[in-house]
Amino acid sequence: MQYPVVDPNRPTLTSPAPLYRPLYLSITSTARGLQNFISDLRNAKSKEDESKRVSKELANIRSKFTASGSLSSYQKKKYVWKLVYAFMLGYDVDFGHAEVVSLVGSAKYSEKQVGYVAMSLLLKAGDSMMNMIVNSIRNDLVGSYDDAATSLALTSIANVSGIELMQALHVEVQRVLVSPNATPAVRKKAALCLLRLIRQLPDSIASADFAPHISNLLQDRHMGVLTSTMSLLIGLTSKHEQEYETMIPYAIHILSTLVLKKSVSPDYLYYRTPSPWLQIKLLRFLQYYPELMASGQAYVATLKQCLARILNDTDVSDSINKSNADHAVLFEAISTIVVFGDSGDEDLQLAAMRLLGKFISVREPNIRYLGLMTMSRLAVLHNNTNKEQIKTFQSVVVHSLKDADISVRRRALDLLFVMCDQTNAESIVDELITYLVAADAGIREQMVLKIAVLAEKFATSKKWYVDTILKLISISGDQVSDSIWHRVIVIVTNNSDDDLQQYVATTMFDVCSSKNAHVKAVAVGSYVLGEFGFLIAEEAGKSGEVQFQVLHQHWPLIDANTQGIMLTAFAKMYNLYEEIRPIIDPIFAKLKTSVDVELQQRSNEYRILGSLGPEIMEDILREMPAFDTQKVSTLEIALDQEHSDTHDVNVFKKKDPNSPASKRGSKTAQQEPEPEILVQAEPEPEPDLLDGFDDPPPAPIGGFDDPPLSKQAVTVGDPAAVASSFAKLLSTPQGVLFQNEYVQVGVKQEFRGSQGRIQLFAGNMGAESFTNFKLDMPQVPYLRTTVQDEMGATGAGCTLAPKQQARVMIMAEAIAPYCEAPGLTVTFETSTTTHSYPLKLPIVPTSFTEPVTVDKAAFMGRWGQLAAKESQEIITVSRTVDPAMMQQVAALLTGLKYGRCQEVDSPTTCSGCGTMKTGAKDGQGNPISVGCLVRIEANGDKFRVTARTLHPVVSQGVKETFCKVLKAL
């Protein structure tokens, strides 16, 4: 690959000279007032001059607009363009909206045109003028037979994309799109307008009904229409892939026309490539169906042919534009092959891999950049075969890590990060560390974090891990965040079995012996020597006193925070080695009056500890217990944030197992039942349930026009169905709370500690609008709630059009023990009837619970202690309890966020332990939590549910929750 002969940086554009000099009449070419204004601004000597000139002009325009007497059409246009120009220069323009509105409503095209452009720049979503403008736009959309006006209207709707506009006009836009009379120009704009719309209001299109329209549009011969339709289709498919599966043959047919037959109107040849954009869109669409190649359909062969042709026939071209276009298609084809993965064609996969290998070693920076990016997607998608091949490129990738261009370096770093595993971790981490020495600030922080994660994840030995982190600190200590070195402490503290602690103590002693040790190293050293210094105190030259000296030499140079850590280390040494007490005492005494409050407090406390007697001191200054490993590593959270920043919704990334949500799921699967993911993935995940509330659900509920299939089961106010939906939601993070032929209420909930975020989605499933739609949530004393509600459904009520959805977000914090779930009443009126459904929100004591794992002795001990605060109930279930059912019970226990205590269980019992967090504070300001134990015993077709907690009300609440869930089994 050669660097382009035609440099994009050339001084003038080299496109062929136009044969015509089109003199479109534009307002700017005739309006001398505007021309003068622009010239004045260009001649302005300084920023102040310019802003003075603009202020003067704006004042002039304002007075013209407010003066009585009408402005001529020309004046209006001229002034509005001046406003637009000033706006573009960055000045605030907060008036003239009425004139814009009147221009839009004008019958003259020239006025309309100016009006629409100004509108899409000056008016923003949510502007009060929007409502006034809607009718003008509607007239242009459907009322007029003027294509040009319709086009303008569609463009401006898409550009402004205010929610009001969308809601008011989406029906009209759909009508324009499918109208048989629409010209291609109008149609392609309508398609994009609709795409913008469904991105904002995903439920405004009933997929089942709309698919046939799309297939009609795909038979259009106009390339522009096809490209826009494909954009729309991709937008639709990303939400409901099953609904649009029938479009696959159309897409492949178009693709084969472009790729195999190369038949396209000459206009759409872009540097001799037949409409690359359309090819890309088609391939993108196909990526939503990863099992496509395995489906055995007739079109698979055609698709394979197309892909092979793209892969083999792409030549290196001397025109940069030709080469860009070809490579754009090629990269998309490679991505498609990557998505198909092992179900696809093996030869293609190999060829794709070979090409990628070539791309990441070329000099042309764009291609290399994209090659690295595509390869890292590949590495995450298919872990085995491809990863082995990717590993062979390690040295090439490392080379890119040294590129001058930060964009390329970042991609190389990403790739190295994902291609790392047990076998090559050491060499990759070594490479990264070597490079870190020379790396610039822009990328260092990211590198340090990634090295730390890799070192922990693929550590061959714990010692290597600790050494790596220490190297990081010594090379780039400033970039090492606290969470990284805290993690070292956690791992060292929790590994008391082998000689790790001793090893680390020795290492830290050596590191801190140097006067130049980094402050973070000193922090680690202080902690480690304070905790584990005694392990090496017997060795020659490392006695307690020497250890103290080694640390203390850094004292003047470190920050107060680290001094605090060191002070604690001194206190621990004070306890251990009697001989150094006389040296340490004066330090504490001196700090008694430190300006730093923290140091002052610590020194005072430690000083007094000594006088309280050896027993108390020893007890308090004992070694730290092992850390709670239940917590997700803060490091990973940091990385998650990093990831979420760079994340997008490309089809790849959605499957990226490294992405935060999925990663946390898989990572914690071994150790920690994180309810968020596991509950979903474990017992019978019900995709329909998930889909039920945010998107028009696919199979079971069908189009909005058909009454849902499940309707018979859920009749109006059927208490059994309501109870069962409620029970289901107690152990799952999302689902449908209530549903009948009028309304569907979905819930998505997320709890962390004492806090929860609950999203309610109430959708109008009927054919007519609801007025006075309200979601009433009476205040309860035990929850502190804040509500976000854009439509006012929780307040004065709102109107809900058919297929529209009201969304409400509730942030709730438990502030007291309680047992009763808070209520939610859904009320609305249709033209004939008034509806009212009293429901309960699934916010129960177990929602705020976090699992606790205890051993048998601890469980039985607490069980005995809490006997007085017991709540018990016996319930009958529909069938005899068998081992399979007991497994479900165990899964429920995890679903309700209880840690199972298997040691105390027989085959017919199931016990668990959890702690309910509240935001209330006790006397010392610590949050109050309520320890909960629960035991479920089966006998025949009966369950006995016993809950014992620190608080009788919670006992009752926990018992009731479990009974409800068990009944719904």
Add this chain to the structure above:
Amino acid sequence: MIKAVSKTCRIKRLLQILLFFNRSYLTLRPLQVLIINNHGLPRLQKYFSPLPPSHTPPTLTRHIFNSIASRPDSFCNYLNLHIEDWGDVKLIYRHYATLYFVFAVDSQESDLGILDLIQVFVESLDKCFCNVCELDLIFHSDKVHYVLDEIVSGGMVLETNISMVLESVREQGKLGKSSLRMGEGKQNDVYRR
């Protein structure tokens, strides 16, 4: 029909859906179009989605310009930029003579495809203005907007065919002209300020 959906696949889809929830705001972000000259003065700035309150178009444009202008032309045309309160955006830009054409994109469009789109935009302007230069963009900013409206609509790629774009712009020009002739007889006073 491709109904053979394995269990792992179902779980995968669930994860996809979850991811969608978490990042739905990202899906909403269409591309943004900027033209900035070598001195950082904006010649066109069209943000298709509302900016976070901490930014205004000028400050954001300045920020984007600063991060791009420091890159030599031998570097690749992509830059990931972190914008506070807005997350990461990918900038795809080309540098022509005195002007930077910058598209800030999400992942819905192909990276190289956008590079080509910039070329289409520039060539369209070139044909429209007959060897376009910076002054044309300054004094005929309305025309630039009309051309852009034919290429990008609502932040999404609308048309990629140069002759089609020019055709539409020319049509509109004609319409505007004829409506002028019909409407106002007295053209004389329009030149007065």
